[in-house]
Amino acid sequence: MRNSLHAEQEKEVLRAEDLRVGYGRRPVLENLDFSAAGGRIITIIGPNGAGKSTLLKTLIRQLEPLGGTVFLKEQNLFEMPEQEVAKAMSIVMTERVHPALLTCEDIVSFGRYPYTGRMGVLSGQDREKIAEAMRLVEIEDLAERYFTEVSDGQKQRVMLARAICQEPAVMILDEPLSYLDIRYKLEMLGILKKLAMEQGITVLMTLHELDLAQKISDRVICVKDGGIVFEGTPDEVFVRERMEWLYDLKEEDCGSYLPAFGSLELSRRAGTPAVFVIGGAGSGIPVYRQLWRDGICFAAGVISRGDLDYPVAEALAQTVVVSEPFEPVPESAVKEALQILQNCRTVICTLDPGCGFGSLNARNRRLIEQAEAWNIPVEYR
Amino acid sequence: MRASDKKRYAAGYLILAVLAVILVMITVNLGSVQIAPGDVLRILSGGGNTDPQLQTEAEILLNIRLPRVLAALILGGALAVSGVLLQTFFSNPIAGPFVLGISSGARLVVALVLIACLSKGVILHSAGMALAAFAGSMLAMGFVLAISGRVKNMSVLIVCGVMVGYLCSAVTDFLVTFADDTNIVSLHDWSLGSFSGISWENVRVMTLITAAAMFLTLLQVKPIGAYQLGETYAANMGVNIRSFRIRLVLLSSVLSACVTAFAGPIAFLGVAVPHLVRNLFRTSKPAVIIPASFLGGGTFCLFCDLIARTAFAPAEISISSVTSVFGAPIVIWIMMKRRKEN
Numbered sequence: 177m178r179n180s181l182h183a184e185q186e187k188e189v190l191r192a193e194d195l196r197v198g199y200g201r202r203p204v205l206e207n208l209d210f211s212a213a214g215g216r217i218i219t220i221i222g223p224n225g226a227g228k229s230t231l232l233k234t235l236i237r238q239l240e241p242l243g244g245t246v247f248l249k250e251q252n253l254f255e256m257p258e259q260e261v262a263k264a265m266s267i268v269m270t271e272r273v274h275p276a277l278l279t280c281e282d283i284v285s286f287g288r289y290p291y292t293g294r295m296g297v298l299s300g301q302d303r304e305k306i307a308e309a310m311r312l313v314e315i316e317d318l319a320e321r322y323f324t325e326v327s328d329g330q331k332q333r334v335m336l337a338r339a340i341c342q343e344p345a346v347m348i349l350d351e352p353l354s355y356l357d358i359r360y361k362l363e364m365l366g367i368l369k370k371l372a373m374e375q376g377i378t379v380l381m382t383l384h385e386l387d388l389a390q391k392i393s394d395r396v397i398c399v400k401d402g403g404i405v406f407e408g409t410p411d412e413v414f415v416r417e418r419m420e421w422l423y424d425l426k427e428e429d430c431g432s433y434l435p436a437f438g439s440l441e442l443s444r445r446a447g448t449p450a451v452f453v454i455g456g457a458g459s460g461i462p463v464y465r466q467l468w469r470d471g472i473c474f475a476a477g478v479i480s481r482g483d484l485d486y487p488v489a490e491a492l493a494q495t496v497v498v499s500e501p502f503e504p505v506p507e508s509a510v511k512e513a514l515q516i517l518q519n520c521r522t523v524i525c526t527l528d529p530g531c532g533f534g535s536l537n538a539r540n541r542r543l544i545e546q547a548e549a550w551n552i553p554v555e556y557r
Numbered sequence: 558m559r560a561s562d563k564k565r566y567a568a569g570y571l572i573l574a575v576l577a578v579i580l581v582m583i584t585v586n587l588g589s590v591q592i593a594p595g596d597v598l599r600i601l602s603g604g605g606n607t608d609p610q611l612q613t614e615a616e617i618l619l620n621i622r623l624p625r626v627l628a629a630l631i632l633g634g635a636l637a638v639s640g641v642l643l644q645t646f647f648s649n650p651i652a653g654p655f656v657l658g659i660s661s662g663a664r665l666v667v668a669l670v671l672i673a674c675l676s677k678g679v680i681l682h683s684a685g686m687a688l689a690a691f692a693g694s695m696l697a698m699g700f701v702l703a704i705s706g707r708v709k710n711m712s713v714l715i716v717c718g719v720m721v722g723y724l725c726s727a728v729t730d731f732l733v734t735f736a737d738d739t740n741i742v743s744l745h746d747w748s749l750g751s752f753s754g755i756s757w758e759n760v761r762v763m764t765l766i767t768a769a770a771m772f773l774t775l776l777q778v779k780p781i782g783a784y785q786l787g788e789t790y791a792a793n794m795g796v797n798i799r800s801f802r803i804r805l806v807l808l809s810s811v812l813s814a815c816v817t818a819f820a821g822p823i824a825f826l827g828v829a830v831p832h833l834v835r836n837l838f839r840t841s842k843p844a845v846i847i848p849a850s851f852l853g854g855g856t857f858c859l860f861c862d863l864i865a866r867t868a869f870a871p872a873e874i875s876i877s878s879v880t881s882v883f884g885a886p887i888v889i890w891i892m893m894k895r896r897k898e899n
Contacts (some may be wrong), residue, residue, distance in 0.1 A: 236793055277835050283786070
């Protein structure tokens with residue numbers, strides 16, 4: 177079982193060659209070359225309007241390609257009969273459907289369409305597949321509920337179960353996490369991963385949630401400026417500079433992208449620091465955020481580059497005085513910090529003066545002593 | 558299909574069938590000449606050689622009432638199914654042959670052809686009427702499709718359809734008013750919508766057309782179901798969208814044309830009946846809804862025709878007046894419900 181699955185996974189199931197997509201004569205994306213192996217999750221990211229949806233619409237044959245070819249299981253996708261495509265590829269799109277008076281089970285059973293006869297009568301095997309798909313996405317209890325009456329998150333699962341029923345080699349999803357709350361988002365991705373791992377289904381999807389894309393994807397395709405600008409593993413793709421370039425994030429305009437957490441930070445407050453924050457080990461983060469919300473420009477230090485506080489301080493503080501990971505705070509850093517501190521109105525220390533300082537940041541204690549000597553109020557939080 | 562669903566569907570069909578039978582029995586009895594149920598059975602079982610005492614009754618029953626009952630059943634069914642097909646096509650529950658002006662288009666062309674034939678002294682065969690109606694349906698449908706290609710808004714499309722309907726009706730009324738006065742009475746009756754004067758030949762032709770169209774429609778229940786999820790999903794399930802859409806347009810036009818050719822325009826039935834049937838069966842699965850709409854449409858039409866000819870007897874009112882009384886409120890109800898859902 178395991179071996180055959182591996183053999184399956186080596187195979188390419190989807191390959192685009194010099195594909196050109198767009199509307200009418202106007203190409204939106206050109207020179208697209210990419211491939212997807214069995215059981216892999218490939219995510220397409222890129223700014224709004226870059227052409228992600230246009231690409232997906234072409235792959236599901238809703239749009240005619242303007243040039244190039246796509247091979248689905250070694251066959252030319254654009255020349256395959258509808259029925260064949262239906263058995264090899266299924267979709268979950270963002271467009272909302274509201275079919276009145278159809279139960280969730282009715283919707284899921286539509287997935288068996290390519291396998292049933294002329295009148296669409298379901299066989300015992302079809303029913304098993306339907307039940308199995310509903311079990312997989314945990315919607316057995318919705319079977320008899322009307323589709324229009326369930327929540328958005330449940331609807332998305334129903335559509336996913338429908339797509340599973342089609343027994344595809346490739347599943348294409350357009351923004352499958354939109355409208356979902358965080359729990360549904362995580363569960364949705366969990367199911368997709370399961371499908372990829374256990375059934376060898378190749379998942380190709382677009383996502384706006386970079387943090388989740390980073391975690392779930394085997395490969396990431398970045399589209400921008402009329403083509404694929406980068407393709408690689410999440411580690412290669414989710415690098416700060418790359419993301420900020422891809423989405424035209426200018427720190428002073430809007431904010432920054434933190435690759436470690438895949439999170440986004442708003443841009444720092446401009447000016448000269450009025451508050452100096454002494455923190456570490458995550459204790460500084462809430463203070464940084466509070467100061468940011470209050471519109472106060474601040475400095476932070478001395479923080480190790482390896483500290484949990486560091487990425488956030490780096491993003492929000494006007495200046496961060498740093499030390500190297502696993503090294504004690506050097507004398508030079510203390511001097512630098514004091515330079516900034518002496519012009520601040522307040523010092524905030526988030527570490528317990530008794531036991532908060534360890535051997536590596538012991539010198540930060542000097543900052544507090546000096547502040548007190550200069551009559552700068554020190555606030556403990 | 559679950560056992561509870563099966564039961565509900567069986568109950569639904571049973572209700573419709575019982576209603577149909579009761580209505581048929583009432584309809585053949587009632588009228589300017591009352592025919593007792595016993596006599597009806599005696600006439601029907603007697604074949605050609607009826608009791609001389611029942612000669613008039615037999616005449617009325619066999620040549621007037623029976624064809625009329627059958628026509629109402631068949632055409633009402635055809636119209637309701639045509640509505641289902643159009644609602645599928647436009648993904649809108651208030652689409653229907655009357656609302657979209659398709660019936661009126663058919664009526665205009667039939668009136669034109671009839672008047673042309675009358676003026677030349679030619680009597681038009683039933684099949685010719687149906688053909689003319691089909692041409693008119695396709696013309697109006699083509700116009701509606703041209704609009705729908707430009708405007709994506711369903712309400713605008715419906716308003717355009719209603720306008721096309723009015724336009725065609727105005728021209729038809731004009732033609733009918735100024736037509737040669739021979740046969741004008743029947744032409745006038747027909748152009749308002751009526752089952753009076755249906756002949757056995759008419760019934761034969763409409764049965765043939767409707768049976769063929771219904772057979773082909775039933776072969777489409779699978780893609781019709783898939784199409785309820787919208788074009789993108791249907792295409793992904795393996796439906797050839799272009800040919801499917803053509804099939805839908807042709808079948809819905811044939812069915813509604815058949816109705817218009819023989820009974821004139823019948824308002825709102827194509828919208829109201831499928832809606833009532835969906836709610837009775839609590840599903841919109843086409844394999845259940847299409848046969849049920851046919852049965853329900855026939856029953857509803859028979860009921861309306863009964864009122865049309867007995868309410869102000871001996872005067873007859875047009876069938877559309879009656880179907881509007883029941884159908885229009887239902888259309889309003891559907892629109893209000895949709896508003897709430899969105």
